[in-house]
Amino acid sequence: IENETNRQVTYSKRRKGLFKKAHELTVLCDAKVSLIMISSNKKLRDYVSPSTTTKQIFDQYQHTMGVDLWSSHYERMQEELKKLNDVNRSLRREIRHRRGESLIDLNLEELYHLEQNVESAVKVIRDRKYHVIGKKTDILKKKKKRAESIHKVLLHELVARDEDPYGLVDNGGGDYCDPDIIGCSNTDSCMFALRLQPNFHMGEGSDLTTYTLLE
Incomplete structure (x- = not known):
C-alpha cells in the first residue's frame, strides 16, 4: 500500500483481527500463543496467552527446536561489558592522574600531555570563574545604583517633611x-x-x- 495513511489504517485493522484470532485459539483450543508485531513506524504490539509468558514460549521453542537463541546475544553482551569495563578503568586512571595520583608509571611524554591537559582545564575553569564574577559584579552595581537613587528620593522627602x-x-x-x-x-x-x-x-x-x- 503506497499511501502511508491507508497503510497504517489497514495494519491497525489486520492487527486487531490477528489478536482476536489468537485469543480465540487460546480460549477455544487451549493453545499457547504469542504474537509480536512491529509496525513501519517502529511501534511494537504483542499478545501472549494468559496462561504463559513470552519468555516461556521462547524457552519452549528452543527446547523443541534444539537451538539456543540467547547464546549469540549473550556473547555480544559480554563483549559490550568488556568494552565498558575498559573505558571505565581508563577514565578512573585519568581521574587519578589529574588529581596527581599514580604518576610513577608515566613516562616523560605522558607527563607532558597530562600537564597540557591540566593547564587547559585550569584555563577553562578560570575563564568561567571570571565570567561568573563579572555577572555578579554587574548585578551588584545595578543594585547599588538603584539603592542610591532610592536613598536620594527618601532623603529629599525627609528634608521636606522636617522643614x-x-x-x-x-x-x-x-x-x-x-x-x-x-x-x-x-x-x-x-x-x-x-x-x-x-x-x-x-x-x-x-x-x-x-x-x-x-x-
Missing part, C-alpha cells in the same frame, strides 16, 4: 525688631511675622500672621 513650619520670615537681614519695617511699638515689645501652614489659615488673604512678643 520648620514656623520659620522666621527673612526681612532682608538686620534686626528683626526694626520698628520701621515691622512696627515695633517700643523696645519692650516687638512684632514677629510667622509663617503658618496652609491648614492653619483662617481665611483668605496673606499667609502671614503677626504676634506681639512681650517680656
Whole structure:
C-alpha cells in the first residue's frame, strides 16, 4: 500500500483481527500463543496467552527446536561489558592522574600531555570563574545604583517633611525688631511675622500672621 495513511489504517485493522484470532485459539483450543508485531513506524504490539509468558514460549521453542537463541546475544553482551569495563578503568586512571595520583608509571611524554591537559582545564575553569564574577559584579552595581537613587528620593522627602513650619520670615537681614519695617511699638515689645501652614489659615488673604512678643 503506497499511501502511508491507508497503510497504517489497514495494519491497525489486520492487527486487531490477528489478536482476536489468537485469543480465540487460546480460549477455544487451549493453545499457547504469542504474537509480536512491529509496525513501519517502529511501534511494537504483542499478545501472549494468559496462561504463559513470552519468555516461556521462547524457552519452549528452543527446547523443541534444539537451538539456543540467547547464546549469540549473550556473547555480544559480554563483549559490550568488556568494552565498558575498559573505558571505565581508563577514565578512573585519568581521574587519578589529574588529581596527581599514580604518576610513577608515566613516562616523560605522558607527563607532558597530562600537564597540557591540566593547564587547559585550569584555563577553562578560570575563564568561567571570571565570567561568573563579572555577572555578579554587574548585578551588584545595578543594585547599588538603584539603592542610591532610592536613598536620594527618601532623603529629599525627609528634608521636606522636617522643614520648620514656623520659620522666621527673612526681612532682608538686620534686626528683626526694626520698628520701621515691622512696627515695633517700643523696645519692650516687638512684632514677629510667622509663617503658618496652609491648614492653619483662617481665611483668605496673606499667609502671614503677626504676634506681639512681650517680656
